[in-house]
Amino acid sequence: MSLVGNLEELGLGEILQLIGLSRKTGVLSLHSSGREGSVVFKQGLVVKALSSTSRMGLGEVLIRKGVIDQETLRNALAFQEEAGFCEYLGVILSRRFAVARETIEVVVRERIEQVVLSLFGWTEGTFDFEARDDIETIDGGIVDPLQFMLSKGLNPQFLAMEGTRIAAGSGSAVETDRSGDGEADEVEIAFDLSDVVTSLDDVPEEAVARPLVIVDDDGTTLRSLSEMLRESGYEVHAMTSSEDTLIMVDNLYRGGQLPTVLLDLIMPRMDGSGVLGGIELLELLHNNFKDIAILVMTDYHHADAEKKIGDMGYRCVLKPHRADCSSPENLRAFLPLILDEIRRSEAEGAARG
Structure with a gap:
């Protein structure tokens, strides 16, 4: 994957989403008005970010937040130096100085988010993404012993939406560190953060409702259908846009979950144009999540779109017209049909996986 260009032509939000959806590992470099920044990706997730405008290591951040004191930091750094910088500062603080790794995780995630959001203020300049087979977790010629990296990073789609929202609200994204200390960051950690989250394997199977993501830009249909499908035993996530989906x-x-997606065919595309946004969303889901079950619904027949859906291996079901969806009776009558189609799609998705 080669991604090179000007920030004036392709914004940071779009770049983050492209790399995230392609699940690439590599480094995105930004150059703007003499400033340099980089965002490191591992399998599409953001695991590190830094900016030349200012720097701050893990130790300083933890001291400022009152998590550790100067003596603890000095002792941890001394141990790290004696070991030849072969172990992360975060790991040392957790294993040898009883600093809760959950606390370090929160600090790391906050710092990464702050750095990436600050880069949204760089609206002019150039960018390039270098794909790599792997990201070195510890640099043999380490300069800053405080660097650390997330094993499980941040979702770039979330960062893209948050950065775009801030930019739209203020004219430009926040350029400085939101902690008010005038310094930004470099963040990297080596924990496997998945072990601090309760695994679905620890929950009895009968207690886990299958996740179902419903996408419809009509609020009335979305609310009513979501409520009915929750009553039918699904854990429903109701979405009105392709980006959120x-x-x-x-x-x-x-x-670790395989959601079923029920999406509306007739909705705007992600750029706000057209009426077949469901096809655009279906293609993105198909290219990135081939083993999930997807069912398309529409209140108007569209022969070309329905053929394309079928050629991709998915089902399309006719739902009541939007005007009729305001009637609970109409949707109740539709419920057995949609439940049957969802289960058929789930069975086909399981066979594909």
Whole structure:
């Protein structure tokens, strides 16, 4: 994957989403008005970020937040130096100085988010993404012994949406560290953070409802159908946009769940144009999550779109017209049909996987 260009032509939010959806490992480098920044990806997740405008290591951040004191930091750094910088500072603090790794995780995630959001203020300049087979976790010629990396990183779609929201609200993203100390960051950690989250394997099977993501830009249909499907035993996530859907599906998928997606065919595309946004979303889901069950619904026949859906191996079901969806009776009558189609799609998705 080669991604090179100007920030004036392709914004940071779009770049993050492209790399995230392609699940690439590598480094995104940014150059703007003499400043340099980088965002490191591991399998599509953001695991590290830094900016030349200022720097701050893990130790300083933990001291400022009152997690450790100066003496603890000095002792940890001394141990790290004696060991030849072969172990992360975060690991040393957790294993040898009883600093809770959950606390370090929170600090790391906050710092990464702050750095990436600050880069949204760089609206002019160039970028390039270098794909790599792997990311070195510890640099043999380490300069800053405080660097650390997330084993399980941040969702770039979330960062893209948050950065775009901030930029739209303020004219530009926040350029400085939001902690108010005028310094930014470099963040990297070596913990396997998955072991601090309760695994679905620890929950009795009968207690786990199958996740179902419903996408419909009509609020009335979405609310009513979501409520009915929850009553039918699904854990429903109701979405009104393709962007939110991709983030939700990605989060569930990376968490070890295989959601079923029920999406509306007739909705705007991600750029706000057209009426077949369901096809665009279906293609993105198909390319990135081939083993999940997907069912398309529409209140109007569209022969070309329905053929394309069938050629991709998915089902399409006719739902009541939007005007009729305001009637609970109409949707109740539709419920057995949609439940049957969802289960058929789930069975086909399981066979594909």
